Amino acid sequence: MKVVLQNLTKIFPGKSKKEADQVVAVNDFSFEIPDGKLVGLLGPSGCGKSTMLNMISGLQKPTSGHIYFGDDEVTYVEPEHRGVGLVFQNYALYPHLNVKQNIMFPLQNLKGKNKLSKEEMEKRVTEAARFVQIDSLLDRKPAEMSGGQQQRVAIARALVKMPGVLLLDEPLSNLDARLRLQTREEIRRIQKETKITTIFVTHDQEEAMSISDMIVVMKQGTLQQIGKPQDVYDDPVNLFVAKFLGTPPINVFEGKAENGKIYIGNDNVLYAPEVRDGEVYVGIRPEGFIPDPEGPLCCRLINIEVMGRDMSVISANNSAVSETVRSIINSDAGIDTDSEFIRFSVKPHKIFVFDKETEERLY
Amino acid sequence: METGKNSWKAWLYLLPAINFLGAFMVYPLVDVFVYSFEEGYNFASQSFFGVGLYNFSYVLRDPYFLQAVKNTLILVLITVPLSTGFALLISLGLSSVKKVKNLFQTIYFLPYVTNTLAVGLVFMILFKKTAYSDGLVNLLINRFGGSSVDFIDGPYWAKMFVLCFYTIWIVMPFKILILTSALASVKEDYYNAAKIDGTSKFRTFTNITLPMISPMLFYLVITGFIGAFKAYSDSVALFGVNLNAAGMNTIVGYVYDMLYGSSGGYPSFASAAAIILFAIVLTITCINLLVSKKHVHY
Numbered sequence: 001m002k003v004v005l006q007n008l009t010k011i012f013p014g015k016s017k018k019e020a021d022q023v024v025a026v027n028d029f030s031f032e033i034p035d036g037k038l039v040g041l042l043g044p045s046g047c048g049k050s051t052m053l054n055m056i057s058g059l060q061k062p063t064s065g066h067i068y069f070g071d072d073e074v075t076y077v078e079p080e081h082r083g084v085g086l087v088f089q090n091y092a093l094y095p096h097l098n099v100k101q102n103i104m105f106p107l108q109n110l111k112g113k114n115k116l117s118k119e120e121m122e123k124r125v126t127e128a129a130r131f132v133q134i135d136s137l138l139d140r141k142p143a144e145m146s147g148g149q150q151q152r153v154a155i156a157r158a159l160v161k162m163p164g165v166l167l168l169d170e171p172l173s174n175l176d177a178r179l180r181l182q183t184r185e186e187i188r189r190i191q192k193e194t195k196i197t198t199i200f201v202t203h204d205q206e207e208a209m210s211i212s213d214m215i216v217v218m219k220q221g222t223l224q225q226i227g228k229p230q231d232v233y234d235d236p237v238n239l240f241v242a243k244f245l246g247t248p249p250i251n252v253f254e255g256k257a258e259n260g261k262i263y264i265g266n267d268n269v270l271y272a273p274e275v276r277d278g279e280v281y282v283g284i285r286p287e288g289f290i291p292d293p294e295g296p297l298c299c300r301l302i303n304i305e306v307m308g309r310d311m312s313v314i315s316a317n318n319s320a321v322s323e324t325v326r327s328i329i330n331s332d333a334g335i336d337t338d339s340e341f342i343r344f345s346v347k348p349h350k351i352f353v354f355d356k357e358t359e360e361r362l363y
Numbered sequence: 364m365e366t367g368k369n370s371w372k373a374w375l376y377l378l379p380a381i382n383f384l385g386a387f388m389v390y391p392l393v394d395v396f397v398y399s400f401e402e403g404y405n406f407a408s409q410s411f412f413g414v415g416l417y418n419f420s421y422v423l424r425d426p427y428f429l430q431a432v433k434n435t436l437i438l439v440l441i442t443v444p445l446s447t448g449f450a451l452l453i454s455l456g457l458s459s460v461k462k463v464k465n466l467f468q469t470i471y472f473l474p475y476v477t478n479t480l481a482v483g484l485v486f487m488i489l490f491k492k493t494a495y496s497d498g499l500v501n502l503l504i505n506r507f508g509g510s511s512v513d514f515i516d517g518p519y520w521a522k523m524f525v526l527c528f529y530t531i532w533i534v535m536p537f538k539i540l541i542l543t544s545a546l547a548s549v550k551e552d553y554y555n556a557a558k559i560d561g562t563s564k565f566r567t568f569t570n571i572t573l574p575m576i577s578p579m580l581f582y583l584v585i586t587g588f589i590g591a592f593k594a595y596s597d598s599v600a601l602f603g604v605n606l607n608a609a610g611m612n613t614i615v616g617y618v619y620d621m622l623y624g625s626s627g628g629y630p631s632f633a634s635a636a637a638i639i640l641f642a643i644v645l646t647i648t649c650i651n652l653l654v655s656k657k658h659v660h661y
Contacts, residue, residue: 059555080561092552096574096660105570106560161560 001070001164001197003033003056008065010051010221025051027221029065033214036195038188040208040229043218044244049201052218053167056199057086069164080109082165085158085196089170091150093142099153100138103128106161128160132190148179155190166191168200172207184211205245209233217241234349239359242283242352248312248328252321255282255353262353262363265319267296269346272353272363279356281321288350289313289327291335295345299325304337311335315342398634406630418635427607428636431617434598437523438530438613439591446531447583450538457539458546468543475536482533483600490514490525515602522602522611530597534590538583545579546572577659585651592644595619614640 008029014021025048033039041049054060056067058079067075074082093102107121116124129135132152142150151171158166171187172180188211191198202208208215209229217224217232217240225237236242242250253264257280260273264282289297291313299315302324313327313335327344329335335342353363398404399418401411422428457467474482489499492513501511512518514525549572557567573580595615598606606612607620614636621633 057559059558079559084559086556086559088552088556090550090552092550092556094553094556094571094574096577105557105562109561109563109566157560 002035003165003197003199004066004068005032005056006030006066006068008052008055008067009063010048010055010060011063025221026055026062029221029223031216031223031226033197033199036197037213038191038198038200038211040212040215041199041201041218042205042208042215042244043203043224045203046220047218048221049203049218050169051221053086053169053199053201056165057084057167058082059086083161083163084165084167085161085163086167087151087154087158087169087171089173091142091154091174093150093153093157095142097141098138099129099134099140099142099145100125102142102153103156103160106157110161124160128156131159131193132156132186147175148183151175151183152186155187159190159194159196163196166194166196166198168198170202171200172202172204180207187211206247209245217244219244236352237361239281239283239354239361242354242361246285248286248326250283250285250352251325251327253282253284253317253319254321254356255280255319257353257362264297264317267298269296270348270351270353270363275353275362280362281354281356281359283352283354284327284346285350286312286326286328288347289329289344290347291329291333291342292345293343295343297344297346299342299344301337301339301342304335306331313342395634395637398631399638401631404631404634411631418631419639422632422635422639425632427612427620428614428617430607430610431612431614434523434526434611435592435594435613438527438594439588441527442530442534442591443584443587445527446534447538447580447587449531450535450542450583451580453535453539454542454546457543468539471539472536474532475540479533479596480600482529483597486525486529486601487515492517516609519610522609525601526598526611529601530591530594533597534587538587541579541583542576545576549575574660578661581651581655581659585648588647588651589644592640592647614643 008026009024010026012023012025014023027048029052041052043049051060055062058074058077062075065075066073069082094105097105103125104121107116107124110116125138126135129138132155134149134152134156137145137149137153142153145153151174155168168187172183175183184207187198187200200208200212212229214226215229215232216226219240225232225241227235232241233245236245239252243252255262255264255269257263257272257275257277259277260271260275261268262270262272262275262280262282269282269284297317299317301313301315303314305312305314309331310328311331313329315325315327316323317325351363352361354360355362400414400416402413402415402417404411453471457464457471460467490501491498492501492511492515497505497511498514500514505511512521514521516522553571553575554567557571562570593615594613598611598613598616602609602611604624606616607624612620618633618636618640621629621636
């Protein structure tokens, strides 16, 4: 089922009635999620991701705007009639029920013609449990399981009623690093096999990039960019998106544009005739540096971290916004570790130019 | 305590508490137990004339004691479930209002900080029939076409009604306090999860709310049972000290009367009655614990 959001806005009233106290959690948000895709809602803490998810699930009503599932408007439909499955950040498994009872809980709510027979319920529960590989733990209570297992139960409980849309709120944040890798592949597999349109919320860009078909980058309730992870990474619309995606993060320099040439300090790093003269920010991805004795960009060499496959060259530049500039370079490149300076040339598609005022992308 | 070396230290720390508890709790308890088997014990001369079960057989045949047991049992069976039920209803109401919640919470908590005897006085004014006035409650009954009932000196059921009413009113604030905080501690996520799954209000209450607050409910039921079995002051506040004459005595009241009342001076009988009360409370609490294993989720 495709999900369409139209001009979605959510305003939380402040403590006093004054308008200044209001919090605009989601601001005029529009996008369309194609059927059967896995979409990552990505943004820093407090940017309105969870509010967005709650509005899609129906737990919160939007202040204005519309939500469509397929061709039906569900903006004011109660959560139980939307056919969504929601996996909570802390899983919200009922602690007094065992795994089987937890998974069966949504099925027992069905009424009228949807009502299932006992055998039917058992069958569905067993199927869902086998699907997330917890069929051997059906008699356990949630407290007797690890975080990863609890999460599988939560996913099974969301899937057992065969929802049209599956929503996951920070699904990996309560897991340790190792389990996180494993679980995200698991989520990807489950989504691929069930073909359920899935939206998950995360603040971890790596997580979002690695498994999503599409990522939606948010900042303070407004949509920044939508696209395939690689496209958004390669072609960010503004400085925020460029900075938010990528580990290690992009290196940002203060620079200026003069006669179509972009300067960092006095080094001309790029020819970009379409950029008008003025102050700019220049962003260079860590993998965009090529050590080159003839290269235009000169930095003071501080340290080299060897990581085997490649190495991380840490240097400093007076124009850089952060203290150090981190570049990732193939370890085959011979670098004189004793020299005081290092010169780089820059891969043109790894360098971006942003307006200093609006932080919009200029090149 | 893995080594003997450390264990004497632990005992040393426990010593003050053990001494006090031993001197003021364990020793008197054992003493009461001993008195209950000593026939005709006399405090002044510290003498008795025999050892046996006579005290028990006397107490169990005493019509005043049987009346007291009956009163106490009625009180327990009526007030504990009703007060807990009402408290739960009120707490549910309180947790669903937002605006004047604090005001209501304060109002509901007022009886708890009010003196028992003062409340008794108010109840007397409300219910008592005198030569000058029938009391507020009777005026209301008259208004709706009923005839006046003397709640304080009248028929047994009327007096029992007032006693139960009074007890429920007195014990409810504490239960409301405990239950509102228990309800508040149930995480919102559970309700949200239930809502998404289309759980009906009733099922949410019985399958999520109740199990989640069951430890607190159980605590209230157990302490409620024990408290009601030990009722005495409430009865005095309403009907005065001559409870046997009013037919409204309780087991603890009977024990007191046997010790100090106008017919008092029988510590042996008092001890026997106290031991019987102890046995009843112990039995009921054990039954409670057994039942709770099945229905309480920690």
